[in-house]
Amino acid sequence: MAAVTLFKYPVASPADSSPLSKLQEEGYSPTDVVALIGKTEGNGCVNDFSRTLAAHVWESKLPPSAVTVFSGGTEGVLSPHISFLVRTKESTGLVACSGHTRDFAPHEVGTETQSRDVATTISKMIINAGIEKEDVSLVLIKCPLLTSTDIEQIRATGQTPITADTYESMARSRYASAIGIALALGEIQAEVAPAALSLKENTVWSSRASCSSGAELKNCHIMVLARDKSGGKGRLRAKSGYMEDAMDSKVILDMLADIKEENGKVVQVFVKAEADPTGSIRGKRHTMNTDSDIHSTRHARAAVGGLVAGLVGDSTVYVSGGGEGQGPPGGGSLCIVYECE
Amino acid sequence: MAAVTLFKYPVASPADSSPLSKLQEEGYSPTDVVALIGKTEGNGCVNDFSRTLAAHVWESKLPPSAVTVFSGGTEGVLSPHISFLVRTKESTGLVACSGHTRDFAPHEVGTETQSRDVATTISKMIINAGIEKEDVSLVLIKCPLLTSTDIEQIRATGQTPITADTYESMARSRYASAIGIALALGEIQAEVAPAALSLKENTVWSSRASCSSGAELKNCHIMVLARDKSGGKGRLRAKSGYMEDAMDSKVILDMLADIKEENGKVVQVFVKAEADPTGSIRGKRHTMNTDSDIHSTRHARAAVGGLVAGLVGDSTVYVSGGGEGQGPPGGGSLCIVYECE
Amino acid sequence: MAAVTLFKYPVASPADSSPLSKLQEEGYSPTDVVALIGKTEGNGCVNDFSRTLAAHVWESKLPPSAVTVFSGGTEGVLSPHISFLVRTKESTGLVACSGHTRDFAPHEVGTETQSRDVATTISKMIINAGIEKEDVSLVLIKCPLLTSTDIEQIRATGQTPITADTYESMARSRYASAIGIALALGEIQAEVAPAALSLKENTVWSSRASCSSGAELKNCHIMVLARDKSGGKGRLRAKSGYMEDAMDSKVILDMLADIKEENGKVVQVFVKAEADPTGSIRGKRHTMNTDSDIHSTRHARAAVGGLVAGLVGDSTVYVSGGGEGQGPPGGGSLCIVYECE
Amino acid sequence: MAAVTLFKYPVASPADSSPLSKLQEEGYSPTDVVALIGKTEGNGCVNDFSRTLAAHVWESKLPPSAVTVFSGGTEGVLSPHISFLVRTKESTGLVACSGHTRDFAPHEVGTETQSRDVATTISKMIINAGIEKEDVSLVLIKCPLLTSTDIEQIRATGQTPITADTYESMARSRYASAIGIALALGEIQAEVAPAALSLKENTVWSSRASCSSGAELKNCHIMVLARDKSGGKGRLRAKSGYMEDAMDSKVILDMLADIKEENGKVVQVFVKAEADPTGSIRGKRHTMNTDSDIHSTRHARAAVGGLVAGLVGDSTVYVSGGGEGQGPPGGGSLCIVYECE
Structure with a gap:
């Protein structure tokens, strides 16, 4: 069980990794990072290379155990920034763990397979971390989408993509991830998932799920934040x-x-x-x-x-x-x- | 002095004039309308034809004395709608008047000339309506912008357009109108206007000014809303x-x-x-x-x-x-x- | 059989109806117009009000027998303009006719019903005009799309919209219209249409079809241009x-x-x-x-x-x-x- | 004098550096690269992070002597790709050289200073490379732009930015670079440059200049391509x-x-x-x-x-x-x- 604290820093661009030195000034090292969660300033849609740029810059600086979740889009007054979830020695009141699924093949994106794998991964993660379902405050997921190339690759194997619209594939992937979270947290039963997904409607939902899609990854990056029961309030x-x-x-x-x-x-x-x-x-x-x-x-x-x-x-x-x-x-x-x- | 009330209706499209029949159900006729103020669903920028469409549809249905102010852009949760300011027989607590300047030549848009003419027009309007400057709650203005054609027309006469950027011309026109409002309400002195405009910075401002530019008109449409002193609270x-x-x-x-x-x-x-x-x-x-x-x-x-x-x-x-x-x-x-x- | 000629004019805006006076200078009157085909300068997508504006302005100036087809989008070097197809007394080498289907209910847009009605309407039109299928050079269609409101209306009646994506509904409507043209011109057999539509792929096509969708109409406007066999070359x-x-x-x-x-x-x-x-x-x-x-x-x-x-x-x-x-x-x-x- | 050849490869994304292995299959190493010229798939404007991403990925793989020029925007049919200009042992008919100016301070961007420094740098480059002005076929430049942060930095020092519009700063920087090229190639005289720049009009031009702005650099990257006189045709x-x-x-x-x-x-x-x-x-x-x-x-x-x-x-x-x-x-x-x- 990893007690965590959260440090938040503005960034000057998606490539700005200067917050790392600020983290070090706080007495933490990159190896303490459980998850890096950022808002980058692209369009937040299919061709948002601000996310890919941030992932490129950051992933080489963090340990393999840390996950990154870059969500594009700082429309309006929103300001680009990153948050570190950092492991602490003493309990803080919050615990967290991170992990990821295997890479998905394009034809799996947005399907029940994705939901199931997300659910299984989260379940293992929280058991290992000693977190109870009901203590989970938030599950944050970064998940893949379908590009034109992915869609053609699916067709080349005689299969039908879940959608031929690259932008819509983002929604389908988010929804599959969310269903996975709801399954893992015991909010819905496994039987419900296929029906929910086939309806393409968000009739099933979890208020502790937050999912974001991107072209910068093939698997799902997962971060779980929870209440630390052992640590009092x-x-x-x-x-x-x-x-x-x-x-x-x-x-x-x-x-x-x-x-x-x-x-x-x-x-x-x-x-x-x-x-x-x-x-x-x-x-x-x-x-x-x-x-x-x-x-x-x-x-x-x-x-x-x-x-x-x-x-x-x-x-x-x-x-x-x-x-x-x-x-x-x-x-x-x-x-x-x-x-x- | 025209006591007014305000009726607000959603619209199904920029061409939707069905609110007129709802106004009639309230017991008012088009000739009672002092001003029609709408939010239309275009981009609110240079090529926003939702404003022009609304103006086309509505201006034939209202008396010449009424002004229209269509502001484009219902981004996010905003919903397209129109508000009628309607003359009432009994006092309501609010009074209003409307009017417009002469048409401006392209080279006048965004200049001190526009500010001055706006100021003069407002001053006349409120004097005629018996409104005191300090009772004014809001001056709403719709003002022109510069299209590519306007810019070329200015150049053809050997003059320099205030800007060659059509989008920026909207800002320049809004600012000139706002300076005009500040002048008319006595918030700044005439000497300040040219400097303010030449600085191109919004250092001078009025909290009772609301200006919006558009390609759908050549003059300024002006609406003044004020407290009715005679009517008590x-x-x-x-x-x-x-x-x-x-x-x-x-x-x-x-x-x-x-x-x-x-x-x-x-x-x-x-x-x-x-x-x-x-x-x-x-x-x-x-x-x-x-x-x-x-x-x-x-x-x-x-x-x-x-x-x-x-x-x-x-x-x-x-x-x-x-x-x-x-x-x-x-x-x-x-x-x-x-x-x- | 109406011999026709084509006059083409630039327009200063979607609301510019000045070409009408130029047409009159050529010796023609509005009642001679068979079709008005325009390129307007909006985004050519769902919320393109430049098309609606042009339709508003023009449809009151043309006889009910004339159809308008406004296609939005003058990206790049393209220039906004309109073309009149005008009935002539003497043969010109080209003939044309215009017509329209009934209004479609939202749930019919993009379906086989639309294809079939388009096909039937074109068939009647060309028989009446004495045009042979093989002489047809071009069938131009303006057809409806689905707005958010249309989609909700479909759902309110317990039906499933052909798509929940308003932009995609444009493609579905164009495709249904194109299938209708192919049917009417005998390029495909009626049996093929449903399969083609259900595949959602443009596997069936006609090189004489040109279809454009818009929110400004509920029916399909149709114009057929053909070779005048009687008139020699x-x-x-x-x-x-x-x-x-x-x-x-x-x-x-x-x-x-x-x-x-x-x-x-x-x-x-x-x-x-x-x-x-x-x-x-x-x-x-x-x-x-x-x-x-x-x-x-x-x-x-x-x-x-x-x-x-x-x-x-x-x-x-x-x-x-x-x-x-x-x-x-x-x-x-x-x-x-x-x-x- | 470096004889060069050109290899061109499609890329799967701005981060795709796989062409490097294809170059090696051709028998060349990264150290042979004089310049890497790419089209990346962002918006080509101020916030085009596809350029920054490509620069990040590529600049670590190329020798410091090589310059990169990433131009954003593959609108329409254009396809993302990169071209290597590679030094060859034998003469090919074309020679090339690359270099860069010093970093510019924000207040210098788009000014005569930029033009002059570009001109001086090119002059030195071609003298060193033994290239005659009249043999130059193309000068390609990647130059900086002004972000909001740059503009504030200029203001903070009491200076006036050449423009407060970040998108327009791209044009100003391109123009200053182009004037620099024209100066270096002897197409205009030094006296003309300030006037040309102050007019803000592109009255002075070179048909051998190609300049592109970006937020991914502070200096100008320059590549000169020329005819190899020594090598015959x-x-x-x-x-x-x-x-x-x-x-x-x-x-x-x-x-x-x-x-x-x-x-x-x-x-x-x-x-x-x-x-x-x-x-x-x-x-x-x-x-x-x-x-x-x-x-x-x-x-x-x-x-x-x-x-x-x-x-x-x-x-x-x-x-x-x-x-x-x-x-x-x-x-x-x-x-x-x-x-x-």
Whole structure:
């Protein structure tokens, strides 16, 4: 069981690895890093090379046991930054573990196979780390997508890709990962997964899942953050919940009020954002799904990022787009990590 | 002095004029309309034909005395809608008047000439309407921009366009209009205007100005909303202020708290949004000014729209992008119209 | 049988109807117009209001018997313009007719029903006009798409939309229309249509089909251009063929050489463009299907427009994006109208 | 004097360095590389991290003497690829040399200082390499741009940035570099440079200049390609010229005809593309400068890329956007490298 703390730093570009020296100034070494979670400033979609660049730069500097999760897209007020989850000697109140699945073949992306492998990997990870399902605050996953080349490779073997649309493959992969999280956390039964996936609708969801797709990897990178039961309430705490829709200021204000009551200070917010698939929010039409100039995940990050950053007073928050299976449709999972005196 | 009330309706498209029949169901006729203020779903930039379409459809249905102000861009959760400002027989607490300048020649757009003509027009309008400067809550302006054709026309006459960048011409025109408002409201002296404009910086600003540019007109459409002193406090009220930056939730929460105390209900919010020109907000880098895929005004509307809609619980709010001279740099003017029992 | 001639004019904006007076200077009246075919300057995708604006402006000025076909997207060097197909008293060498289907319900868009109705309508049109299938040079169709609202309407009735992606609905509608054209021209048998549509692949295609989708209509607008057998070779002629891929300069150069040999002068080019669905052209990877900032139809119009305009020496050519069933996959149908002395 | 040959390879992504092993199969080592010239698949604008990623991956694999020039943007049919210019033992008909200026401070970017330093560097390079000015076929430069951070840094020192618009800074830097090339090649006199730059118009131009800006470097990377006088006509040859406008198929067809006559085979095309700054081409309006969704350099690359790739039958051509000072306004410099038996 690894007690962890979280350090957050702004970056000057996706290639900026200067936070490493700041981490060292705090007395930690790269080998202490359990996970590196970053927001990079690309489009957050298929051809977001800011993620690949960050992965290139960082992965050579971290131990193989650490995972990276780079989520593209700092639309609106959001600010590019990275967070280190670092192993500490003393208990902090939070524990974490990281791992990854095997590489997936293109035809497996977005399928039940991906869900199952994600579930199995998480289950092993948390058993090894001595974490109970119910103590998990957040499972963060970076998962693959399908490029044109992948799609042709699938077809070349006589198979049918789960979608021929590269952007949609991101959603399918996120959803398969989210179903995997829900399975691993015991929130749904294995029988439900295939039906959920075949419906292509996010009817099954977990409020502790946060998944992001990218072309920079073939496997799934997984990070689990949980409450440290052994450590009492601890200095570091996490609250999990979900936004009912992209305008749900109430849940955020309520959480912030609770945190204030505990004399807490927000360290980081992990939130998912998506355009309501029905095309309307609270009965009013939105135009995120008919805007052919800007993909809906970009719109959603900008809007939810504006709300969260405004309420928390911090623009280096982790707002990730595309909430399939990660919170209710049109809403998104929400996890606030905070520190008490 | 025209007492006014405000009716707000969602629209199914920029060409949707069905709200007119709803207005009639309320007992009003098109001839009662002082101004029609809409958010249309285009990109809000140079080639936003959703504004032109709305203007085409609506201007034939309204009296010549009414002005239209269509602001493009419903990024994120924002919802396309229109607001009628309608003349009422009985006092409501708010008064309004509308008017327009002469058509500007392309070489005048964004210049001191525009500022001066806007100032003169507003001054006449409010004198005629019996409105005192200090009672003005909001001056809303729709102003022209420069297309490639306009720029060539300027050059053909041997003159130098204020900018050769069509997108930047929108900012220059908004700023010239805002300076005009500040002049008319007595917030700055005439001597300051040329310097302010030549600096190309929004060092001079009015928190009661809201300006939006478009290719759909050659003159400036102007709407003034003010407190009706004669009518006591009235059923309808307006609060003016400004967001210090695009993350300023405090001013909104404070205003909403005040309104709640008056047992008020928000009717409409008029707010300006822009990317901080320094490239950072509260010391953290934003990427709105280095994103070559999405113009900064679109980012800003999405983010501020997310914040305002989330806090007010309404996505049919008027969030307009590009705040030059309309609130402090990086922030924006803010006006909330509300109704008390 | 209506002999027709073609007049082509640049436009200053989608709302520019000044070509009507130029048509009158040529001695024609609006009632002579069989079809108005325009390229407008929007994104050519779901939220292209330049098309809707043009339709609004023009449809009130033309007789009900005339159809409009506005294709959005003048990427690259392409220039916004309109072409009138006008009825002439004397034979010209070309004949044309126009018509439209009934309005389609949202759940019919992109389905066999649309194909069948298009086929039936074209069949009736050409029989009435005395046109033989084999004399048809080009069938131009404007067809509907699915907005978020349409998709919700379909779901509200318990049905499944052909796609939940508004941009993809454009492709499905174009393909259904193209299959309808192939059926009407006897190029495929009715039995093939459902299989072709269900495969969602453009395995069946007609080199005389050119289809474009839009939110501005609910039915299909159809224009048929054909050789006038009765009129001998005529002053006006048309050549039909297809580009094998988006780089196929050979077919264009060959046609232009043939036309030169006939002492002909190009009047207009109608060509379809698309990103090769395999993600590569002539064995080299293209990035049109992985670019999440610009939709592939925009890329394809720009590239093919650059080639065609460059070779013909005219940027007011009709290059339309999305070639499903309209020429071979990755290529597109091609029709050059030219005039001989 | 370094005789060179050119090897060209497609790449699977900006991070794909597999061409290095192909180069080795040809019998060359990384130390033989004089310059690596690539087209990467980002937006080619300010936030194009595909260039930075490629630079990161490649610069560690090449000797310090080699320069990299990554030009972003493979719009339309263009295909991502890299070209090695490699030193050969035997003369080939072409020689090349590479070098770079010192790093520029942000306030120097786009100024006469940049022009002068570029000119001086080139002059030294070609003298050292024994190349005569008149034998130069192409000077390729990668030069810096201004980010928001750079602009603030300039302001912090009380200076005024050459522009506050990050995208426009790319044009200013390209133009300053092009003026430097023209100076070095003796095409203009030193007295002309400041005036040309201050006019901000591309009135001075060189048909042998090709400049591209990026955030991935602070200095200018320079590659000069020239005719080897000592080697007779040689197997490798280069033709320099320019497109009069973005539709100039004639110059390309003429060059291709000449090459055919020499029994030559095109190896690579280097061409610059830009939206005509007047807003029209051959008297017809284009919309590249009023499209607020896609920057004009992207449009121009797609269109000229479509024309060049179509005519040459090869989509791995080097088409770079933004032709300020690199060919006539609206056109662009053109250099075809070809091989004869």
